Amino acid sequence: MSDERYLTFALCKGRLARKTLELFEKVGITCEEINDPDTRKLIFVNEELKLRFFLAKGPDVPTYVEYGAADIGIVGKDTILEENRKIYEVLDLGFGKCRMCVCGPESARELLNSQERIRVATKYPNIAKDYFYNQKNQTVEIIKLNGSIELAPIVGLSEVIVDIVETGSTLRENGLVVLEEVCPLSARVTVNPVSMRMENARITELLEKLSSCVGGC
């Protein structure tokens, strides 16, 4: 047991990490110090189970997993699609549910059915490109933004946006609507392909525990 190496988890900072840690606790994986709001530590260890955890910005999680700096990463499907890294997606954790949608004012609906070269603002240029170019066969201009995407059609930067819709309240409060749905999203477990082979027994056991708890246990 003592020569067992650490399994390292990359968690996506914020609400997803809190939900993930709650789920881990339910299956007996605990990490006290990560819950300390005042800590400046970046990496947390459970010596008994030989596990390490760190928090990273969402888009960096698949990068850590692809390079094997983390064996396992927990991140939203939106980030997995956008980053397109060489990692395995192995489990849908069922929380963090939302949708990737094309949104805009109702008046933009007809533009989506035309072959007009409209402007699309988004934090997810790869997802938007794939949707418009490969699925809809519509040539559009994609404008990358870093947040508050709903502003773009309001101030005339773009006709529509591709963005995450959870409750829909941001859209409602800004006079925008869902025009088309791109895909459903939720938190996923990702694994480094080499780790999956080398640590198969430990990772499989962990995934079984987690999947038996998905949706409540």
Ligand code: PRP
């Ligand atoms: C996300 C997303 C929408 C909003 C959707 O933004 O980009 O703006 O949440 O949630 P709702 O449907 O429940 O209103 P986030 O708060 O992550 O910040 P951002 O604008 O900086 O991307």
